[in-house]
Amino acid sequence: MITKKVEDSMAEQVQIVTPQYLNGSKRMFGGQLMKWIDIVAAVVARRHAGTDVTTASVDTLQFRKPAYRNDTVVLKGYMTAAFNTSMEVCVEAYKEHFSGERTLINKAYLVLIAIDENDKPVPVPKLEITNEFERQNYDDALKRYQIRRMH
Numbered sequence: 001m002i003t004k005k006v007e008d009s010m011a012e013q014v015q016i017v018t019p020q021y022l023n024g025s026k027r028m029f030g031g032q033l034m035k036w037i038d039i040v041a042a043v044v045a046r047r048h049a050g051t052d053v054t055t056a057s058v059d060t061l062q063f064r065k066p067a068y069r070n071d072t073v074v075l076k077g078y079m080t081a082a083f084n085t086s087m088e089v090c091v092e093a094y095k096e097h098f099s100g101e102r103t104l105i106n107k108a109y110l111v112l113i114a115i116d117e118n119d120k121p122v123p124v125p126k127l128e129i130t131n132e133f134e135r136q137n138y139d140d141a142l143k144r145y146q147i148r149r150m151h
């Protein structure tokens with residue numbers, strides 16, 4: 001069985017909040033951030049699966065702080081767990097200050113499914129856990145997976 005590490009699929013995207021991304025309150029439009037999150041998660045999952053993927057669900061999307069015009073936004077995505085055909089990816093979004101300091105503005109957990117050319121789910125590589133942070137993420141993801149399956 002093929003295994004991959006978390007570091008094999010991590011992805012980062014950096015954006016500047018330009019005027020077309022603002023809502024009527026001059027804050028960044030939440031739907032735009034959700035689009036960037038979905039893209040980062042898809043890249044992480046594609047790298048892990050080695051196939052195309054589709055988003056099945058988005059859990060606990062939390063908007064913690066606003067972003068405004070001209071802010072630098074950094075999105076970091078990484079695998080938390082790989083099951084049979086599904087993968088859970090965490091995407092953290094930060095506002096990066098000119099000092100380089102980062103403030104967490106959003107954290108989301110997405111489930112993506114590896115699919116073949118007929119859109120049918122296909123097995124994914126196992127996730128090799130290499131440290132305590134990844135172990136904790138995996139254990140938490142497993143609980144969420146079990147809850148989702150109950151629903």
Ligand SMILES: CC(C)(COP(=O)(O)OP(=O)(O)OC[C@H]1O[C@@H](n2cnc3c(N)ncnc32)[C@H](O)[C@@H]1OP(=O)(O)O)[C@@H](O)C(=O)NCCC(=O)NCCS
Nearest residue numbers: 054055056057083084085086087111113115119121148149
């Ligand atoms: C996601 C999808 C491919 C699953 O197909 P399916 O035939 O229901 O697949 P299965 O029941 O065999 O489940 C396959 C895996 O998906 C997971 N899954 C299915 N629906 C899920 C959901 N709503 N949330 C989380 N995981 C889900 C299952 O737990 C299973 O995971 P596992 O293999 O790791 O145990 C199908 O429901 C689909 O195409 N949905 C639309 C996705 C889409 O268009 N996304 C873009 C949003 S616009």
